[in-house]
Amino acid sequence: MKNKNRVILLFLLLSFYSTFSQRPENRKEIVLSESEFKTIGKTPAILKEASGLYIDENGTFWSHNDDRYPILYNFDSAGIVKKVVHLNHTNIGWEGITSDRAGNMYIAGIGNNKNDRKDLAIIKIKPLNAITEKVTQGQLIHFSYSDQTEYPPPSSKKNFDSDALIAWGDTLLIFTKNRTNPNTGYSHIYQLSQQPGNYIAMLIDSVFTGQGSLMENWVTDAALSPDMKMLALLGHDKIWIITDFENRPFSQGKITLLRLPHVTHKAGLAFSGNSSIYVVDEKEFDILGGNIYKLDLNPLNIK
Numbered sequence: 001m002k003n004k005n006r007v008i009l010l011f012l013l014l015s016f017y018s019t020f021s022q023r024p025e026n027r028k029e030i031v032l033s034e035s036e037f038k039t040i041g042k043t044p045a046i047l048k049e050a051s052g053l054y055i056d057e058n059g060t061f062w063s064h065n066d067d068r069y070p071i072l073y074n075f076d077s078a079g080i081v082k083k084v085v086h087l088n089h090t091n092i093g094w095e096g097i098t099s100d101r102a103g104n105m106y107i108a109g110i111g112n113n114k115n116d117r118k119d120l121a122i123i124k125i126k127p128l129n130a131i132t133e134k135v136t137q138g139q140l141i142h143f144s145y146s147d148q149t150e151y152p153p154p155s156s157k158k159n160f161d162s163d164a165l166i167a168w169g170d171t172l173l174i175f176t177k178n179r180t181n182p183n184t185g186y187s188h189i190y191q192l193s194q195q196p197g198n199y200i201a202m203l204i205d206s207v208f209t210g211q212g213s214l215m216e217n218w219v220t221d222a223a224l225s226p227d228m229k230m231l232a233l234l235g236h237d238k239i240w241i242i243t244d245f246e247n248r249p250f251s252q253g254k255i256t257l258l259r260l261p262h263v264t265h266k267a268g269l270a271f272s273g274n275s276s277i278y279v280v281d282e283k284e285f286d287i288l289g290g291n292i293y294k295l296d297l298n299p300l301n302i303k
Contacts, residue, residue, distance in 0.1 A: 026252075026253070026254050026255060027254070027255045027256070027257065028254075028255075028256050028257070029256070029257045029258075029259065030256060030257070030258050030259070030300055031259045032258055032259060032260055032261055032295070033261055034261045034262075036261075036295065036296070036299070037260050037261055037279075037293055037294075037295050038293060038294050038295070039291050039292070039293055040077055040292050040293065040294045041076075041077030041078060041079060041291070041292040042077075042078070042079035042290055042291060042292065043063065043075065043079055043280050043283075043290050043291065043292060044073060044075050044079045044080070044081050045079070046065075046069075046073065046081070047063055047064075047065060047073055047075075047280075047283075047290075048065065048282065048283045048290075049065045049066045049067070049267070049282045049283070050063045050064075050065070050267060050268055050280045050281070050282055050283075050290075051063070051064060051065065051066035051094060051095050051096070051111075051163065051267045051268060051282070052064060052094070052095060052096040052097040052098075052107075052108070052163075052221060052267070052268045053097070053221065053223075053268030053269055053270040053278060053279070053280050054097045054098065054099065054105070054270055055270045055271070055272050055278060056074070056128060056129070057129070059272065060074055060075065060076050060082060061074070061075050061076070061077075061270075061278070061280070061292070062074050062075075062097060062128065063075075063097070063268055063280060064091070064094050064097065064107065065091065065094070066091075066093060066094050066095055066111060066267075067091050067092065067093065067094070068091055069091060070086065070087040070088070070089050070090060070091040070094075071084050071085065071086055071087070071091075072084065072085040072087070072097070072107070072128070074128070077292055085125075085128065085131055085136055086134060086135045086136065087107070087123065087125070087135070087136050087137075087138060088135050088136065088137045088138075089107075089109075089123050089137075089138060089140075091109075092109055092111070092119070093109050093110060093111025093112065093113075093117070094107055094108065094109050094111070095108050095109075095110055095111040095162065095163040095164075095165075095221075095267075096108035096110070096162075096163055096164055096165040096221055096222075096268075097165075098165050098166050098167050098172075098223075099127075099167060100167040100170075100194055101167070102127075103126075103127035103128075103129075103130075104124055104125070104126060104127060104194075105124070105125045105126070105127065105128060106122050106123065106124055106141075106165060106167065106172060106194070107122065107123040107125070107138070108122050108162070108163075108164075108165040108174075109121045109122065109123060110122065110161075110162045110163075110165065110174060111161065111162070111163065112160055112161040112162065113161055113179075114152055115148075115151070115152040115153055115158045115159075115160045115161055115179065116151045116152040117151075118144070118151060119142075120142070120143055120144065121140045121141060121142050121143070122140070122141040122143070122165070122172065123138040123139070123140060123141075124138055124139045124140075124141060124194070124196060125138040125139075139196035140196055141172070141192065141193065141194070141195070141196055141197065141199065142197070142198045142199065143192050143198070143199045143200065143201045144200060144201065145160050145190060145200075145201050145203070146190070146200050146201060146202050146203050147203055148160050155180065155181040156180055156181065156182070157180065158178075158179040158180050158181070159176050159178050159179065159180055159184070159186070159188055160176065161176060161177040161179055162174050162175060162176045162177055162219075163177050163219065163220045163221055163267065164176075164177070164187075164219050164220065164221050164222035164233065164234075165222065166222050166223065166224045166231075167194065167224075168191070168224070170193075170194055171191050171192065171193060171194060172191070172192050172193070172194055173189055173190070173191055173204075173222075174189070174190040174191075174192070174201060175187045175188075175189055175207070175219045175222045175233060176188040176189075176190070176219070177218045177219055177220065178209075178217070178218050178219075179214065179218070181214070183211050183212065183213070183214065183217075184211070185208050185209060185210050185211035185212075185217060186206040186207065186208055186209070187206065187207050187209055187218070187219045187233065188203055188205075188206045189203070189204055189205040189206060189207065189250065190202060190203055190204065191204045204249070205249040205250055205251050206251060207233070207240070207242070207250055207251050207255075208251070209233070209235070209238075209240060215236060216235075216236075217235060217238070218235060219233045219234065219235060219240075220234050220235060220236065220265075220266060220267050221233075221234040221266075221267060221268050221269040222234070222269070223269050223270050223271050223277070224271070225271045225274045226271060226273065226274055227274050229243060229246075229274070230242070230243050230271075230274070230297075230302070231243075231245070231250055231253075232269055232271070232277055234266055234267075234268075234269040234279065235266070236263050236264065236265060236266055237259065237260045237262065237263040237264075237266075238257060238258065238259060238260060239257075239258040239260065239269070239277070239279075239295070240255055240256070240257055240258070241255070241256040241257075241258060241297075241302050242254070242255050242256075243256070243302060243303060244303070254303070256300075256302050258295075258300075264281040264282075264284070264288055264289045264291075265281050265282040265284055265288075265289055266279050266280070266281040266282075267280065267281060267282050268280040268281075275296065275297045275298050276294060276295065276296055276297065277294070277295045277297065278292060278293065278294055278295075279292070279293040279294075279295070280292055280293070281293075
């Protein structure tokens with residue numbers, strides 16, 4: 001056990017060292033036009049706060065609101081609802097949806113705007129195509145953050161909100177939505193088990209997205225390409241693409257910043273294959289947002 005603890009400590013120290021030694025040459029920037037980041041459809045009217053995005057084997061979309069209705073909606077690019085899955089769970093801060101290699105789904109009840117929640121949980125359910133019952137009962141992964149001791153913490157430490165979750169091997173990774181003041185510019189990465197139970201989410205790495213105003217560089221969703229060679233982080237007007245991270249922390253990979261052609265409340269992102277990304281945004285005042293966007297990565301030559 002002592003040797004195992006030493007290995008874990010060494011990994012954490014290496015991760016933090018790499019985080020604060022990110023090299024400028026590992027970053028580049030691409031400005032996208034509306035013809036590259038294309039609007040291809042609308043989200044259903046019921047999805048006023050589409051938060052998180054999943055694309056199934058049929059190429060149709062799944063998303064959910066971030067509060068109120070504990071329902072997953074399956075829809076096409078015309079915004080037509082094809083199927084709904086009702087969950088026997090309260091929707092408190094549902095901010096993301098992802099799947100593991102076996103197809104099990106994880107709905108992330110990790111929204112924590114005030115950084116004061118003690119009831120953070122991820123709901124695990126069976127693959128969507130296997131659900132036939134009218135109401136689905138999932139299993140809960142309860143957790144707290146390894147370095148949070150105050151609820152809420154002081155403004156300088158408010159980095160315990162999150163909208164982003166991916167499955168990574170047999171674990172889950174959470175990417176925080178930085179609310180620190182002054183802003184540190186880092187999205188922290190926490191790791192925890194995919195198995196139901198009560199856990200401490202361990203801080204294993206941090207990715208620098210940029211300093212600025214509160215909403216300018218925070219992470220609103222995350223997705224991993226099927227070949228596991230590309231990590232995408234979403235912002236209101238940006239996508240950070242991280243590559244070349246095999247056998248090392250994400251913070252030591254190459255980061256390509258994609259500047260999107262407009263600012264909206266983009267809150268869901270998913271890969272379709274290894275070269276296409278889809279994004280959805282929330283509706284604002286029934287005027288802005290409520291769209292589905294597509295980005296073809298091939299012409300961008302990201303490596």
